[in-house]
Amino acid sequence: MQPPVFRFAPSPNGRLHLGHAYSALLNERLAREAGGRLLLRIEDIDRERCTPENIRAAIDDLAWLGISFETPVLHQSRRMAAYREAIVTLMEMNLLYVCTCTRKDLAAFADSHPDAPRDPEGQPLYPGTCRRVAHMFSADSALRLRMSEAIARTGPLTWNEKGESISAHPERWGDVIIARKGIGTSYHLSVVIDDAFQDVTDVVRGDDLREQTAIHRVLQTLLGLPAPRYHHHDLIRHDTGRKLAKSKGDESLADLRAAGATAQEIRTLLGFG
Template sequence: MHAADPSSPPVFRFAPSPNGQLHLGHALSAILNHDMAKAVGGRFLLRIEDIDVTRCTPEFEQAVYDDLTWLGLDWESPVRRQSEHIAHYQSALDGLIEMGLAYPAFMTRGEVKAAVAKAEADGTAWPRDPDGAPLYPTDDRHVSETERQTRITSGARHAWRLDMAKAISIASDGLSWNEEGDGEKGVITADVSAWGDVVLWRSDAPSSYHLSVVLDDALQRVTHVVRGLDLFQSTAVHRLLQRLLDLPEPRYHHHRLILGADGRKLSKSEGSTGLATLREEGASPSDIRRLVGIGAG
């Protein structure tokens, strides 16, 4: 594991996906990263996580720049765009495949749903991840290499998943992270088994959030990951991948979420909290800081 260079300035990043308008929750995260970097003489980076080419658009990407500029935030150039670095993620995936830690997963969402429904109808409680999604069945772990290659060659649609059992056996001992955020603080034990065989490379888009985020953070020398509490549990997966890929360990700060009127975290579909909408209605950058509970920068 590589240690951060203590002589280098701290590095913070804001990494939105341009698949909708930024809302107040994004504003909180962007402002926190910007202000925390400024307070310690660090660097503030903007990363565009645009792997999902079916939902991410140039218009939404430009809106990110417009919103952050309006908020008075400034970031380093050039901006890293994930869509320009697919080969880097592919190389890391290939390494995990060579280590025997990733396998092709052929089951469709419908097949997984049917397997879960059948098991639960028979009285078996199907395990679910911290986000509430059912874990992927382990059947594809045991498919022979010959059959895998035959199915891939024939054009069978598939994703690549991490063999969590193997990964745990070689890399989970003493796995933890340093947490400085708004929830639980201190050294947090990483419970990776709760996530099952997570997706590393999707069938409908290159790479996955888990794989690309740890690679980008390492390449950009990010020292402080500041993001919402909804990603707190995901940090266990990220720490596991960092260890498997021999990547540096950043410090983590998971901040409170901005909730909507229904008590749930905001989504990009809620136009009433969109920064562009609020700006058009006459809100100022100071108003946004007040709405998310942050003082003037």
């Protein structure tokens, strides 16, 4: 019997903070308790924001915390061929369509339709504007999933959340983007492809990604990929109650190190002393 496989998969578009540290340390603890393997995956499909400097800094922060991962480290930016192959499969199933809508277009729709249905994150569902137009695909366009048709193919779905069967409701997300313009893939597509490629059995990540699991279950089923077990943990939050975010300028692990904090103090602070 193969040992369970855990992975920590940051998107290094800035310096790691305490929230990242908590998730990495929880993966480490659960992998150790299960006698499993622990992988590091760098989710750097956004090459503009995930700079080489940020990637090196993230790996350095994790080493400073004393977390040991198997090598080699997988970088998603080197896996574009695998994502393109999955996109071709979905296109052959007639489940994708080209979307040329801009952020300005979507913002205008949201402003003019305040009562439009919204996804679990509170954003208006995509109104399907490009579903009715046969656009040619280019680097300046995105690809969206025909969610209703996808669900018709998969039927009802569930996922394993800490041993409990959870009903998935992907319809709440509408026609999600599968390939972002200028990038050629998306978080949703890349994460399911790489979890399968790396034989990941246990996905341990923040509760802010819990609802998105429904999208991942659709893609896993359509592409014939295995479904890992999921463990969505509570988030480390700012004093105001919001989740920590690099974009908000929250104190990074590098800041804490510069102020004299030790790795053991961070581990103790987060409950891993």
